[in-house]
Amino acid sequence: xxxxxxxxxxxxxxxxxxxxxxxxxxxxxxxxxxxxxxxxxxxxxxxxxxxxxxxxxxxxxxxxxxxxxxxxxxxxxxxxxxxxxxxxxxxxxxxxxxxxxxxxxxxxxxxxxxxxxxxxxxxxxxxxxxxxxxxxxxxxxxxxxxxxxxxxxxxxxxxxxxxxx
Amino acid sequence: xxxxxxxxxxxxxxxxxxxxxxxxxxxxxxxxxxxxxxxxxxxxxxxxxxxxxxxxxxxxxxxxxxxxxxxxxxxxxxxxxxxxxxxxxxxxxxxxxxxxxxxxxxxxxxxxxxxxxxxx
Numbered sequence: 001x002x003x004x005x006x007x008x009x010x011x012x013x014x015x016x017x018x019x020x021x022x023x024x025x026x027x028x029x030x031x032x033x034x035x036x037x038x039x040x041x042x043x044x045x046x047x048x049x050x051x052x053x054x055x056x057x058x059x060x061x062x063x064x065x066x067x068x069x070x071x072x073x074x075x076x077x078x079x080x081x082x083x084x085x086x087x088x089x090x091x092x093x094x095x096x097x098x099x100x101x102x103x104x105x106x107x108x109x110x111x112x113x114x115x116x117x118x119x120x121x122x123x124x125x126x127x128x129x130x131x132x133x134x135x136x137x138x139x140x141x142x143x144x145x146x147x148x149x150x151x152x153x154x155x156x157x158x159x160x161x162x163x164x165x
Numbered sequence: 166x167x168x169x170x171x172x173x174x175x176x177x178x179x180x181x182x183x184x185x186x187x188x189x190x191x192x193x194x195x196x197x198x199x200x201x202x203x204x205x206x207x208x209x210x211x212x213x214x215x216x217x218x219x220x221x222x223x224x225x226x227x228x229x230x231x232x233x234x235x236x237x238x239x240x241x242x243x244x245x246x247x248x249x250x251x252x253x254x255x256x257x258x259x260x261x262x263x264x265x266x267x268x269x270x271x272x273x274x275x276x277x278x279x280x281x282x283x284x285x
Contacts, residue, residue, distance in 0.1 A: 002275040003268045008261065013186065015263050019271035023278040031274050041273035044266065124274075126267060 004123075013130040021122050025115040028122045029086035032113065039064070047074070052100070058083050063100050075100045079108070089113040188232035193217070194225045198248060201235050207243040
């Protein structure tokens with residue numbers, strides 16, 4: 001099981017996920033650093049990502065788009081804020097307009113990645129901190145067509161747990 | 166907007182979502198909501214649990230009501246507060262969707278790494 005735990009915090013608008021991989025921290029770092037690897041996992045099935053720019057250094061920026069089944073394109077950008085290879089990465093992830101450039105006034109979400117070696121395996125923590133709900137919804141709108149059947153089941157279970165459903 | 170398998174009504178529009186998250190950002194309001202989920206009850210019954218005025222509790226209930234997390238109904242002289250499960254469900258949908266996205270991403274990373282492992 002790759003994903004060990006995940007926490008969603010509606011109050012703080014934050015998601016934290018911990019996964020474990022059968023690989024070294026250097027190898028896991030590679031799936032973030034190498035744009036050709038990154039685009040193999042960033043976009044959900046049916047929405048492959050293409051990174052046209054990926055400056056993996058502090059202050060460096062990335063530009064990417066995801067191509068939907070109808071040929072529709074969804075543009076996004078990153079800015080790298082902290083790099084401590086192969087342990088720690090912090091980046092801003094925001095939305096871009098049809099020209100591929102960041103939309104002014106739309107605050108990006110903050111992403112933090114921490115890698116920790118654990119006896120030949122690597123534990124990866126990814127924390128996404130949203131600034132406001134608008135940003136969160138736009139982000140979801142880009143990549144949420146996957147796994148939603150499952151998510152709705154989980155929500156039903158959750159509501160059962162508090163006696164609502 | 167890409168909605169795919171998600172029923173369109175599972176999504177909040179931006180204004181609705183802001184109201185929901187604002188409403189849930191306060192500990193007293195979350196507590197009021199939790200009590201209303203357990204069973205419907207009057208504003209004055211709710212107020213007994215807190216060391217704030219009845220008016221302050223009424224204000225909290227109004228914020229929850231604007232976010233459509235609860236609705237109010239009259240029973241004689243009492244105002245009853247009832248939780249609205251549909252809105253709760255929508256708020257949780259947003260977070261659960263994002264969680265699913267990242268679980269799927271982690272699984273794809275695992276696949277890439279395992280392919281690399283086989284090549285070595």
